[in-house]
Structures are given as C-alpha cells and as structure tokens.
Amino acid sequence: MIAGTELEIESFIRAQAYGLGFDLVGLATLGPVETAAAFDGWIERGYSGEMHYLPRGAEKRRDSRLPFPGTSSAIVVGLNYGGTAPGGPVARYARGDDYHDLMTARLDELHGLVEAELGRPVHGKAYVDTGPILERDLARRAGLGWFGKNGSIVNPEIGSFFLIGSLLLDVELIADAPFAADRCGTCTRCLDACPTDAFVAPRVLDATRCISYLTIELKGEIPEDLRAPMGEMIYGCDICQDVCPWNVRFAQPAREPGFAARTALEEKDSRPLARDLLALTDEEFRAAFRGSPMKRAKRRGLARNAAVVLGNVGDCDDIPALTKALDDPEPLVRQHAAWALEKISSRYLPSGPL
Numbered sequence: 001m002i003a004g005t006e007l008e009i010e011s012f013i014r015a016q017a018y019g020l021g022f023d024l025v026g027l028a029t030l031g032p033v034e035t036a037a038a039f040d041g042w043i044e045r046g047y048s049g050e051m052h053y054l055p056r057g058a059e060k061r062r063d064s065r066l067p068f069p070g071t072s073s074a075i076v077v078g079l080n081y082g083g084t085a086p087g088g089p090v091a092r093y094a095r096g097d098d099y100h101d102l103m104t105a106r107l108d109e110l111h112g113l114v115e116a117e118l119g120r121p122v123h124g125k126a127y128v129d130t131g132p133i134l135e136r137d138l139a140r141r142a143g144l145g146w147f148g149k150n151g152s153i154v155n156p157e158i159g160s161f162f163l164i165g166s167l168l169l170d171v172e173l174i175a176d177a178p179f180a181a182d183r184c185g186t187c188t189r190c191l192d193a194c195p196t197d198a199f200v201a202p203r204v205l206d207a208t209r210c211i212s213y214l215t216i217e218l219k220g221e222i223p224e225d226l227r228a229p230m231g232e233m234i235y236g237c238d239i240c241q242d243v244c245p246w247n248v249r250f251a252q253p254a255r256e257p258g259f260a261a262r263t264a265l266e267e268k269d270s271r272p273l274a275r276d277l278l279a280l281t282d283e284e285f286r287a288a289f290r291g292s293p294m295k296r297a298k299r300r301g302l303a304r305n306a307a308v309v310l311g312n313v314g315d316c317d318d319i320p321a322l323t324k325a326l327d328d329p330e331p332l333v334r335q336h337a338a339w340a341l342e343k344i345s346s347r348y349l350p351s352g353p354l
C-alpha cells in the first residue's frame with residue numbers, strides 16, 4: 001500500500017494507465033517464456049523471411065527478466081486502434097501516427113508516475129516492438145487475451161484491434177491471472193479467409209506469404225504468384241482480423257486522436273491512392289509520411305505496392321501513372337509498373353501488351 005493512501009500500487013498503476021488512454025492493462029511477473037521455443041522453431045523453418053532482426057536476441061527472449069536485467073514485473077498495455085473504421089488499402093493501425101512513438105512516450109510517462117508515487121527512482125524500460133520480448137506472450141500472461149488462431153491476442157471485450165506495449169520495472173507487483181482459456185473453439189474463419197494461404201496451421205503463420213510482410217518488410221520483388229492475391233492492399237492487411245467474430249461483435253472505435261488517418265490517406269480508395277503514391281518524389285514522401293508507420297516501407301516499397309494494386313484492379317485510367325513509373329529512378333518500381341501495365345493491357349487487349 002502506498003504511504004498515506006489506501007491505494008495499492010497495482011491499483012494506482014491500472015488507474016494511471018487507463019488515465020493515459022490505454023484500453024487494456026495487465027500485470028505480469030517476468031520469468032521463463034512459454035512460447036520462446038515455438039518462436040525459435042518458427043524462425044528456423046524460415047517463416048520470418050527477411051526480418052533478420054527477429055532471430056537476434058534468442059537467449060533474451062527465453063526469459064523476460066533478461067532484456068532489461070534487474071526488472072521483475074511488467075505492466076502490459078493494449079491500445080485500441082479502431083477496428084470499426086472501414087477497411088481499405090492501408091491497414092488500420094498504419095493510417096495515423098506511429099504507434100511506437102505514441103505508446104513509448106505514454107509508457108515513459110507511466111514510468112514517471114510510478115516513480116513519483118513510490119518516491120524513488122525505479123529501474124525500468126518501455127518496449128513497443130523494440131526489443132527481444134515476445135510481447136504477445138507477456139500480454140497473455142498479464143490476462144489481456146488469448147492467442148487467436150490468426151496469431152493475434154484476442155480480448156473478449158474489444159477483440160484484437162489493439163497494439164501491445166510493455167513497461168518492465170524493478171517493482172514486485174502482484175500479477176494478474178494469465179488468460180488461460182482458448183475462445184477460438186472450432187472457428188477457423190481467419191485461416192479460411194487469408195487470400196495468400198499464409199497460415200501453415202492454426203497460430204503458425206508463414207510470414208513470407210503474408211500481405212503485411214510482402215507490403216512492408218520485404219524489400220525486393222514481390223513474388224509473382226502472390227501479387228494477384230494482394231488485391232487492393234497497399235500497406236498491411238487486416239483480413240484475418242476483420243473476419244474474426246470477436247472483432248465483428250466487439251471492435252470499437254479508436255479513442256486515440258493520434259490514430260486518425262492522415263490527410264494523404266483520408267477517404268482514398270485504392271486506385272487514387274496508388275496513383276498518388278506512384279507519383280511521389282522522395283521529398284514528397286518524407287513530408288507526407290513523417291511520423292507515420294508507413295515510412296517503414298520507404299517510397300520505393302510503397303510505389304512497388306501501388307503498382308501491384310493497379311495491376312490487380314486498375315483500368316485504362318491508370319495507364320498514364322504506370323507509364324510514368326516506367327521512368328522511376330528505382331528499378332524495383334519500374335519492374336512492378338511494367339508488370340502492372342501488362343496485367344491491365346491483358347484485360348483490355350487479350351492479344352498482347354499495349
């Protein structure tokens with residue numbers, strides 16, 4: 001109990017975390033990580049593709065006390081990014097400000113509040129996809145939800161459209177009960193809906209086939225057989241979450257103003273957006289996507305994705321933008337633009353290219 005108050009530190013933390021705008025809060029004790037071996041096996045099978053940062057830190061991932069030695073507890077938070085917003089060519093989490101910055105700043109603030117409340121410096125660190133921590137494992141341990149067959153943590157009250165962050169601290173906290181149940185039951189909607197057949201088994205994703213990976217992490221050419229299944233997706237993919245009954249029923253609008261779509265993306269369908277992205281210079285790209293998670297794909301990645309989308313759903317009106325992209329300084333963009341022109345022309349002129 002905190003001196004002079006009736007409030008336990010755990011209750012104080014929960015209240016402050018909700019006050020900072022987080023939608024879910026749970027506490028976990030750090031220690032051996034149950035899913036670390038499965039994660040290592042997943043990497044060994046090559047399912048992480050070119051995400052070379054993932055194999056690093058395997059030792060630390062096995063025990064959550066190791067990433068930031070001296071810490072013993074985690075405050076695990078979830079921030080809802082708005083599963084009720086209409087679907088579109090950009091995954092919902094990526095339409096506004098970068099959640100890494102937003103959540104890290106807020107977890108740092110929470111850290112300061114804990115220090116002020118305890119009246120001493122508290123050794124600790126905030127993580128938002130930023131270290132060798134299996135945050136979904138920690139989230140389940142902290143009671144935030146269960147591992148859905150689509151790989152997301154699903155919460156019975158808000159579904160899975162939330163981002164996870166954690167604050168590791170050297171404070172002994174009474175942990176919440178882990179989420180023990182598996183409420184997927186016999187449902188397989190997410191596995192069945194994936195357009196690229198990226199699930200090898202329930203909860204096992206071959207990321208090299210996933211549209212999120214292809215449009216964000218993959219730096220080179222998108223394999224030809226996976227271009228058509230990408231459909232209209234330019235950045236990320238929400239399909240296996242959209243179909244989840246827990247989201248259909250319980251997804252909520254985002255409360256966080258930082259997740260509002262930025263002007264460059266507002267009310268844009270896939271084709272106008274793809275044409276805009278194809279035409280961006282490096283400078284325009286930097287200005288449009290400063291502080292956005294979409295900068296991760298870089299201009300050339302977004303232009304590549306845009307070309308694929310126009311190849312999938314474009315028509316004659318898109319030919320000028322694609323033709324201009326044949327002069328793009330990046331060979332990657334030129335190649336995908338040429339592919340797209342061929343696709344469009346084959347739809348209109350079955351006898352050959354334009």
Ligand code: SF4
Pocket residue numbers: 193194195196197198199205209210211212236237238239240241
């Ligand atoms: S994000 Fe899209 S492509 Fe990736 S597994 Fe889910 S449905 Fe499949």
Ligand code: SF4
Pocket residue numbers: 148149150151154183184185187188189190191240243244245246
């Ligand atoms: S769609 Fe069904 S199987 Fe997939 S995560 Fe949701 S409840 Fe689980």
